[in-house]
Amino acid sequence: MSVSRWWSAAAIATLFGTSTLPLFAGENELTESEKRGGWKLLFDGKTTDGWRNYKKDNISEGWKVQDGTLVRADKGAGDIVTKDEYGSFELSIEYKITEAGNSGIMFHVSEDGGAPWHSGPEIQVQDNVKGHDPQKAGWLYQLYEPKPGFMEKTQPDATRPAGEWNQMQIRITPAGSEINMNGVRYVTFTKGNKDWDDRVAKSKFAKMEKFGKNTKGHLCLQDHNDVVAYRNIKIRELPDNGIAKDPVDGKLPLVSEKAFPNLKWAGWEPETESGQIRPFRTIFLMHSGDGTNRLFAGEQWGQVFAFKNDQAATDSHVFLDLRKKVQYADNMNEEGLLGMAFHPKFKTNGEFFIYYSTKDAEHTTVVSRFKVSKDDPNKADPASEEELIRFPQPFWNHKGGTIAFGPDGMLYIALGDGGAGNDPFGNGQNLSKQLGKILRIDVDHKDAGKAYAIPKDNPFVGNKDAAPEIYAYGFRNPWRIAFDSKTGTLWCSDVGQNLWEEIDLVEKGGNYGWNFREGLHPFGAKTPPADAKLLDPIWEYDHQVGKSITGGNVYRGSRIKELAGKYVYADYVTGKVWALDYDEEKKAVKGNYSIPSNGLPIMSFGEDEQGDMYFMGVAPDGHGIYRFKAE
Structure with missing residues (x-):
C-alpha cells in the first residue's frame, strides 16, 4: 500500500497534459470486430452510468468524467463498482496514473465484506518507477507475478511511464485466466485450483473467508487516494470454457x-x-x-510438383527438387520451402523464383532465380539457380515466406521479424534491418554488387539509415501476402503475439506498428515517437477466436458467387475460415462472414488461372488440397 497523497487541480492537469500515446482504437468506442465479437462498453466517455460506489446506490463527486476519461479526482472518492456482476469475462481497460500513484482493479467482488479486496482479487495499478508498493502494476496482488521470459534475466516490466496510457487485457474463466500488460503476457492462472489455494494460504488474504471464493461478482476500481484516469473500459462475457463468439455477420452457404x-x-x-x-x-x-492451365504445389520439405488443373487429375510430376538444399524439420516447422513466384513473362523467359530455408547456414533464408529446363518445359533446371538475396535470421520461426510479383512487375518479399517472441531485437521498427518488412526489388536489372536492382521509387531510397529494399515495415510475421488481381491492392495477414491477429492493406512506406503495437493495441513498454504514423489494420480478431492467422486472397473467380470480391482468410490453430467484405473506397468493413470448414489447420491458400481458390493443410494421406462449393 502506498503513502496517501492528496492531489491538486494542477496534478490533474499534469495527468492529462503529458501523454503522447496514439489512440489505438478510438476513445471509448468499439471497433467493428469488437462489435461483432460481443464486446460492450462499460464507460461511454460522457457519464458514469453503470458505476456506483461500493455499498452505495450512487457515485460520489470524487469520481469525475474529464476529457473522455473516468478520473478518481478528489479525496473521499471511494472505491467504485460496476452495477452489474460478471462471472466468466474478458476485460480490456486503459489507465493513466500520476507520478508515484497507486490504484487497483478487482474482480468477483461481493458486498458482504468490509472492503472490496476482502472478496475480490486485485490487479495492481501503480507507477512502477516511483510507486512505493513492491507489488507492481499488472501483478495479481500477492498471488501471481510475471517471470523472466525468453532472453530475459529480470522480471518484465511492460508498463509505460506515469502520465502515459497503459492497457491491460484480463481474462477470467474457470478454464483459465490471464493478465496481459500492454499486450505482454504477464501471468496465467486457474482461480480455485490447488496452486491458487496454496498461494492464497501464504498471502495476507488467507484469513479472509470470502476472498477469491466468488465465481461471479462486481468489477471494482480502487480509490487509493491518488489521481488515476481510466478509459476504453470494455468487457466481453464468455462461456466458462473461454471460447468467444465469432465476430461475424452471418454464415455463407458453402462447404x-x-x-x-x-x-x-x-x-x-x-x-x-x-x-x-x-x-x-x-x-x-x-x-x-x-495459359497452360497447370498448377504447381510446393511441399515444405523441398519439392515442387506440377499437374493439370483438372479435378479428375491422377498424375503429377516433380517440377523441381531442392530437398538437398532445403532445411526443414517438424520441430522447426516455420522453415523449409516457403514461397514461389513465376515471372510475369514466364511464358517467354522461363524464369521463376523460390524462397526457402537453406541448409548451408543456420536459420537463413534465400530468394533464388531458377529457369525451366531447355529440354523439358515441364521441369525446372536445378543447376540454373542464381541466389538473389539471403537473410540470416536469429531464430527458426517468423520467416514470412510469400514472394509475389506486383502489377508493377517488381518482386515483393514478405519477411518476419526474425522470431522468438516479442521481437527481442526490435527488427520490426529498425529500418536498417530487412527483417519484419515487406521488400520490393527489381529482378530484371542488376545494381553494382547485387543480383537485382533497387527500384528508384522505393520509399527509403536515399535514406542512409534504411535498407533501400524496404517497401513497408512494422510486421511480426506476414503469413501471407497477396495482390488483388483486379485492383492491385496488396493484402497482408500478420500473425500476432499474445492477443490479436490482423489484416493490413499495404501502402508504400507504411509503418504497421509492430512491436509498438499488436493490431490496434499497445504492445510493450516503448511508446511510439510523437511523429510516428502507424497505419491501422482494416480488421483484427482476438485470441479467444483464433490464434494464428493464415492470409488468403480476394476472390475473383466465377465459380463461387458468394465469395466475389471478398478477402478469404483462416486461422491455423482453430481451422476457422472467414470472408471479409471490405469497401476500399469508403475504407470500411461491410461484413465478415464465416465459411463452414473441416476444422483442420490451414497452412495456406492458392489460386488457379481462372481465379478459383484452394486452401491447403497437412495431410498424412497426401490429400491436403481443398476448395469451396455451394452448400
Whole structure:
C-alpha cells in the first residue's frame, strides 16, 4: 500500500497534459470486430452510468468524467463498482496514473465484506518507477507475478511511464485466466485450483473467508487516494470454457470438399524408410500464368510438383527438387520451402523464383532465380539457380515466406521479424534491418554488387539509415501476402503475439506498428515517437477466436458467387475460415462472414488461372488440397 497523497487541480492537469500515446482504437468506442465479437462498453466517455460506489446506490463527486476519461479526482472518492456482476469475462481497460500513484482493479467482488479486496482479487495499478508498493502494476496482488521470459534475466516490466496510457487485457474463466500488460503476457492462472489455494494460504488474504471464493461478482476500481484516469473500459462475457463468439455477420452457404481427390504425388510415400509418418505439407499452390492451365504445389520439405488443373487429375510430376538444399524439420516447422513466384513473362523467359530455408547456414533464408529446363518445359533446371538475396535470421520461426510479383512487375518479399517472441531485437521498427518488412526489388536489372536492382521509387531510397529494399515495415510475421488481381491492392495477414491477429492493406512506406503495437493495441513498454504514423489494420480478431492467422486472397473467380470480391482468410490453430467484405473506397468493413470448414489447420491458400481458390493443410494421406462449393 502506498503513502496517501492528496492531489491538486494542477496534478490533474499534469495527468492529462503529458501523454503522447496514439489512440489505438478510438476513445471509448468499439471497433467493428469488437462489435461483432460481443464486446460492450462499460464507460461511454460522457457519464458514469453503470458505476456506483461500493455499498452505495450512487457515485460520489470524487469520481469525475474529464476529457473522455473516468478520473478518481478528489479525496473521499471511494472505491467504485460496476452495477452489474460478471462471472466468466474478458476485460480490456486503459489507465493513466500520476507520478508515484497507486490504484487497483478487482474482480468477483461481493458486498458482504468490509472492503472490496476482502472478496475480490486485485490487479495492481501503480507507477512502477516511483510507486512505493513492491507489488507492481499488472501483478495479481500477492498471488501471481510475471517471470523472466525468453532472453530475459529480470522480471518484465511492460508498463509505460506515469502520465502515459497503459492497457491491460484480463481474462477470467474457470478454464483459465490471464493478465496481459500492454499486450505482454504477464501471468496465467486457474482461480480455485490447488496452486491458487496454496498461494492464497501464504498471502495476507488467507484469513479472509470470502476472498477469491466468488465465481461471479462486481468489477471494482480502487480509490487509493491518488489521481488515476481510466478509459476504453470494455468487457466481453464468455462461456466458462473461454471460447468467444465469432465476430461475424452471418454464415455463407458453402462447404469445403477435397480438390483433386485422385491425385498422386510422384515419388511421395506417407512413411519414411524407418517407418515414421511423413505427412504431405502443401505450403503453396499456384499457376504459372502462361495459359497452360497447370498448377504447381510446393511441399515444405523441398519439392515442387506440377499437374493439370483438372479435378479428375491422377498424375503429377516433380517440377523441381531442392530437398538437398532445403532445411526443414517438424520441430522447426516455420522453415523449409516457403514461397514461389513465376515471372510475369514466364511464358517467354522461363524464369521463376523460390524462397526457402537453406541448409548451408543456420536459420537463413534465400530468394533464388531458377529457369525451366531447355529440354523439358515441364521441369525446372536445378543447376540454373542464381541466389538473389539471403537473410540470416536469429531464430527458426517468423520467416514470412510469400514472394509475389506486383502489377508493377517488381518482386515483393514478405519477411518476419526474425522470431522468438516479442521481437527481442526490435527488427520490426529498425529500418536498417530487412527483417519484419515487406521488400520490393527489381529482378530484371542488376545494381553494382547485387543480383537485382533497387527500384528508384522505393520509399527509403536515399535514406542512409534504411535498407533501400524496404517497401513497408512494422510486421511480426506476414503469413501471407497477396495482390488483388483486379485492383492491385496488396493484402497482408500478420500473425500476432499474445492477443490479436490482423489484416493490413499495404501502402508504400507504411509503418504497421509492430512491436509498438499488436493490431490496434499497445504492445510493450516503448511508446511510439510523437511523429510516428502507424497505419491501422482494416480488421483484427482476438485470441479467444483464433490464434494464428493464415492470409488468403480476394476472390475473383466465377465459380463461387458468394465469395466475389471478398478477402478469404483462416486461422491455423482453430481451422476457422472467414470472408471479409471490405469497401476500399469508403475504407470500411461491410461484413465478415464465416465459411463452414473441416476444422483442420490451414497452412495456406492458392489460386488457379481462372481465379478459383484452394486452401491447403497437412495431410498424412497426401490429400491436403481443398476448395469451396455451394452448400
